[in-house]
Amino acid sequence: MRTIDWRGDHIELIDQTRLPGELVTLRIDTVDALVDAITRLAVRGAPALGVAGALGVALAARSGDTEQAARQAETLRTARPTAVNLAWGVDRARARLGEGPDAVLAEALDILDADVRVNRAVGSRGARWLLDALGRPVNVQTHCNAGALACVEWGTALGVVRALHRDGALGHVYLNETRPLLQGARLTAWELAQAGIAHTLVVDSAGPSVVARGMVNAVIVGADRVAANRDVINKVGTYPLALAAARAGIPFVVAAPESTIDPDTPDGSAVTIEVRDPAEMLGTHTPPDTAALNLAFDVTPADLVTAIVTEDRVLTAR
């Protein structure tokens, strides 16, 4: 089952807010519904957002009103600010608007199909690189969800994990909860259980301890954007793992498609870090009127990144 797919005249996607309790799909018929799904993280993950952006423009193009479709594409493009893939997917599909709905859809489906191939390539390349560097078994710490649910299928960071598992080279996976929305505890735990991969959940702040205690020999994460200088922007909590990996002298590996690398972003300081609704962090456990800053992403400086694995290459530290 794919995380996101095209069904003749609409988008179908897994509602990730319902996992792991229920595996429910959403039928998306309009750009407004898609923007809503993106905003509330029913669909999330940089590669999946690229596909969603392109399919959304294909939906918009079906009306035949090119000007309206272009306006809708712009709204869609900015539904979330940090991952470059959403804008990239929208832009690729939007460039075909003048050629009519079928051309736009063909472009979007091309992005969707490519994501599947790209993920497999990232996974195999990353697994090979880790095996060359570390031998077996590879024990991994990861964060958030850079799995099938962040893509069309297979996954980027979890694609590497799946490839290691397939090749009998995987030891154990430690995963962070990923507050406040718990994508690790909810989604990565679910994916790994489905795949029969042995894993243990830790609180986010224990991830660096897992690294320091020698319980893993690599950290593998995805990315929402890679800047031209190779700073990596990913889910908040990535940076502490990179610091811990550097101190422990183990590889910190970023697995992401080439489309995540943005030559127009000079470095991490140029990226808009999404600040989400503080309500995601507040509840009966916090005093009334508590102020919260809900930073969704962080910046890992390039010098802490051992390798960036894409479908085409491995960029190692310079």
Add this chain to the structure above:
Amino acid sequence: MRTIDWRGDHIELIDQTRLPGELVTLRIDTVDALVDAITRLAVRGAPALGVAGALGVALAARSGDTEQAARQAETLRTARPTAVNLAWGVDRARARLGEGPDAVLAEALDILDADVRVNRAVGSRGARWLLDALGRPVNVQTHCNAGALACVEWGTALGVVRALHRDGALGHVYLNETRPLLQGARLTAWELAQAGIAHTLVVDSAGPSVVARGMVNAVIVGADRVAANRDVINKVGTYPLALAAARAGIPFVVAAPESTIDPDTPDGSAVTIEVRDPAEMLGTHTPPDTAALNLAFDVTPADLVTAIVTEDRVLTAR
């Protein structure tokens, strides 16, 4: 109001599991009830545990059965393994068992009174050191709760914060949620609100970003144990903040009473890190049968610690 106190023939303590929703006190008449309160974190924090340990032996001594009291003291001593203060408080009171209940109680009350004085001294010394190092305003990142609720009153790390606030030298406080039991979001947020100190909550994994983004110029935490080599054992999530502070070149300051320094612990690797019930991390948000490792503390290597502030001195990096 004190976090823990002696009321003629029993211990009274604030039930911290009920905050911030309700301010409820517990009447503790037996060592069993005290062990239960310690285990479920109704009372927690290294200095408060030292006082609780001593008062618990005073409770036990009231029966007049010295042998039974000694056995109960041993149970109490190991209710939680990581903070040295609990064992220290038990041992100090237990040493007086041969002199009768009144002598034990006098020793326990001496520890209780000393904690108040010690906290004030730690706070003032820490504030002075930070002002000398940084000028004003001092903007602080903290973790967990090293406040009045971790002590009898005033606090260690938050004692420094309170002293800075009293002296008009405090800017803003950022505090981590502190999963899984959310002592930051529940207790520190409550204490700071009560004290009228401006503060903002972040998820644990965003703390290092707050440091990296220059939003604070110091990290201040408490400690459950300081080893002879000055490795610091504190609530899990302390180590990532120390890594971030070192990278950012800002002081990482530990505020703790001298009783937290344990000359019998050569370094962090010699400390038993408490592993708590995985159930604290699991729920409807996790798939059935998810394995979780609930590490309660971490080790910050001495070279990352800029200063350890006690009631008597400031130990700076060697």
